[in-house]
Amino acid sequence: METKLNITDPETGKTLELPVRRGTRGPPVVDISRLYQDLGYFTYDPGFLSTASCSSHITFIDGEKGILLYRGYPIEQLAERSHFLEAAYLLLYGELPSVSQLTTFNSHIVHHSMINESLRSFFNGFYYDAHPMATMVGVVGSLSAFYHDSTDIHNPEHREVAALRMIAKMPTIAAASYKHSIGEPINYPKNDLSYAGNFLHMMFSRPSEDYEIDPVVEKALDLIFLLHADHEQNASTSTVRLAGSTGANPFACIASGIAALWGPAHGGANEAVLNMLHEIGRAGRIPEFIARAKNKSDPFRLMGFGHRVYKNYDPRARIVQRAYHDVLTKLGNSDDPLFELALKLEEVALKDEYFIEHKLYPNVDFYSGLIYKALGIPTNMFTVMFAIARTAGWVAQWMEMIAESEQRIGRPRQSYVGPACRQYPAAGDD
Ligand code: ACO
Numbered sequence: 001m002e003t004k005l006n007i008t009d010p011e012t013g014k015t016l017e018l019p020v021r022r023g024t025r026g027p028p029v030v031d032i033s034r035l036y037q038d039l040g041y042f043t044y045d046p047g048f049l050s051t052a053s054c055s056s057h058i059t060f061i062d063g064e065k066g067i068l069l070y071r072g073y074p075i076e077q078l079a080e081r082s083h084f085l086e087a088a089y090l091l092l093y094g095e096l097p098s099v100s101q102l103t104t105f106n107s108h109i110v111h112h113s114m115i116n117e118s119l120r121s122f123f124n125g126f127y128y129d130a131h132p133m134a135t136m137v138g139v140v141g142s143l144s145a146f147y148h149d150s151t152d153i154h155n156p157e158h159r160e161v162a163a164l165r166m167i168a169k170m171p172t173i174a175a176a177s178y179k180h181s182i183g184e185p186i187n188y189p190k191n192d193l194s195y196a197g198n199f200l201h202m203m204f205s206r207p208s209e210d211y212e213i214d215p216v217v218e219k220a221l222d223l224i225f226l227l228h229a230d231h232e233q234n235a236s237t238s239t240v241r242l243a244g245s246t247g248a249n250p251f252a253c254i255a256s257g258i259a260a261l262w263g264p265a266h267g268g269a270n271e272a273v274l275n276m277l278h279e280i281g282r283a284g285r286i287p288e289f290i291a292r293a294k295n296k297s298d299p300f301r302l303m304g305f306g307h308r309v310y311k312n313y314d315p316r317a318r319i320v321q322r323a324y325h326d327v328l329t330k331l332g333n334s335d336d337p338l339f340e341l342a343l344k345l346e347e348v349a350l351k352d353e354y355f356i357e358h359k360l361y362p363n364v365d366f367y368s369g370l371i372y373k374a375l376g377i378p379t380n381m382f383t384v385m386f387a388i389a390r391t392a393g394w395v396a397q398w399m400e401m402i403a404e405s406e407q408r409i410g411r412p413r414q415s416y417v418g419p420a421c422r423q424y425p426a427a428g429d430d
Contacts, residue, residue: 005030009039025060042413047308052233053410054241058091058396059232063309068316070230071095079319084225085109085195088167088392091230092399112168113189113198115176116146123180132177132384133262139173140166141255151249153402162250163395170388171195175202178381196221199388204376216330217375221385223323224368227316228386230393236261240394241401245410250398257394258387264303267390269365270382273304274338274373283344294354302349304366306358316364324371331374342370 004017016038019031029052035041045051060069068075071090078087082096089097089105097105122142126135143165144151150162176186179202187202197218205211231237239260243253261267280289293302307314328334346362349355372382401407 003028007035007039009041014039021055023055025062036413042415044415048233048238049308053238054233054401054404056232056397056400057094058400059230059393061232061309063307063311066310066312066315068231075227075315076319078226079223082226084222084229084389084392087226087229088396091392091396092163108164109168109195110189110191112165113172113191115169115172119143119146120176120186123176123186126180128183129181130177131380132174132181133258133268133380133387135177135180136173136384136387137255137259137262139177140170140258141252143169143251143255144249147251151251153244153247153249156403159250159399159402163399166250166254166391166395170391171199172202174381174384174388175199177384178203178378181380194218194222196225203381214331216327220323220327220371220375224320224371224385225389227319227364228368228389230390230396233397235263235266236390237394237397240398242410244398244401245407247409250395253398254391254394257390261387261390262383267365267383267386269303269363270369270372270386271379273366274369274379274382276303277338277341277345277370280341280345283341286341286345286348289345290348290352294352302345302355302360304362304369305349305355306360307363310361310363311359313361314363317362317367320364320367320371321362324367324374327371327374333374336370336374338373339370342366 003020005020006015006017008015016035018035021029021031023029032043035043043051058071060072061067070078070087071094073082073090073096078090082090085106086097086102089102119139119142122139123135126138147162147165150158150165152158172189179186185207187205189198190201193201193213197213200213200218200221201211233241236257240253240257243256244250248256264272276289280286289300289302292298292300293305324339325334328336328339346366349360354360368386369379369382372385373379377385
């Protein structure tokens with residue numbers, strides 16, 4: 001049943017009936033698209049605190065209850081029973097794959113994992129110690145110069161091939177960005193390895209010695225990829241959608257998503273958490289850092305705490321925390337002092353009045369940096385790991401948007417508060 005919300009202009013007395021849309025779950029949405037045309041008002045919502053930018057079938061979050069669903073499936077069940085490529089298929093196509101669908105999907109991903117040989121030489125053009133995220137933004141943006149046979153956004157087959165190429169090539173580009181930053185030769189992917197295993201091979205194997213993939217590390221990495229695969233209209237996904245709404249090619253859109261992800265308020269937080277824990281150093285210094293986080297004249301924030309949507313525990317953080325403990329035990333490293341420090345910091349923060357009042361809980365990044373460290377991933381690769389995983393969500397969201405019949409260019413308005421109008425000084429005026 002469609003309901004309406006009436007709004008009356010206090011200046012003219014004119015009333016407008018705004019349709020209220022109801023999704024499957026979540027708060028109802030007031031359709032204000034005719035507000036300007038009919039009443040002459042814009043709405044004002046910087047940071048999109050109360051604004052739905054689109055309708056989507058893909059991911060649902062209930063931030064009050066700490067619920068996250070991919071296409072209706074709870075993240076806890078997917079983490080327990082599924083794996084990253086199956087989840088990527090689910091995000092892209094809307095249903096869990098049959099055995100043969102998954103085999104075909106897997107084969108497409110495997111066969112698209114190499115990058116054009118000329119593209120490999122790009123890496124040498126970056127400064128010798130470039131941050132791998134900086135290299136990623138550049139190299140992914142350049143993909144459209146190599147794969148223009150999949151950039152016709154009006155052709156569904158092009159869109160699908162572009163999506164598969166990006167999921168497949170991201171680990172290859174990520175590992176190459178890292179190898180360049182440490183001056184080692186870039187490895188080719190191997191088709192007989194799993195998605196996570198292949199990434200580990202490209203990251204860590206060297207021509208001079210054998211590298212054996214540790215199944216504990218491989219499994220944990222796959223789980224982390226699955227947990228980060230999508231998160232509805234977060235900043236980087238919204239960036240991908242906004243870029244895509246202009247008709248920009250998919251490779252350019254994903255490069256813009258990577259750039260947005262890099263910020264410390266978003267995906268860059270996992271790297272920042274580890275740096276923060278090193279800076280805190282020991283449990284005795286926790287109160288000092290908690291006090292700094294509460295001090296409004298200090299820009300310091302407790303990294304890995306707080307979330308725009310979750311006002312309860314981030315369900316992904318709980319899964320990562322458990323997986324981290326499991327990995328430490330299996331790798332025989334259960335007394336990692338940084339884990340002890342992180343647990344203590346969490347305990348102190350969760351009992352603190354400020355954090356309770358502001359509903360600040362650990363988000364996924366609080367523990368993901370720690371598990372990456374345990375898996376041997378270097379700190380400057382943490383946000384890159386996030387980018388590899390989130391590519392599945394970015395391409396799924398981009399595909400959904402392009403296929404949408406009501407799709408229009410995203411073009412927000414503003415409340416102008418600058419000078420009304422000024423006269424440029426005439427010649428000779430002082
Ligand atoms: N430490 C201390 N105070 C905090 C923190 C924090 N980590 N996060 C929020 N606050 C406070 C703010 O100072 C503000 O206080 P006030 O109302 O008294 O002024 C209040 O909580 C609300 O914060 P906002 O910044 O308005 O919340 P917003 O929803 O815009 O931001 C964000 C969410 C960016 C995640 C924020 O909590 C933050 O900066 N956290 C640290 C960075 C981080 O961990 N980012 C990862 C996010 S998850 C992800 O991208 C995977």
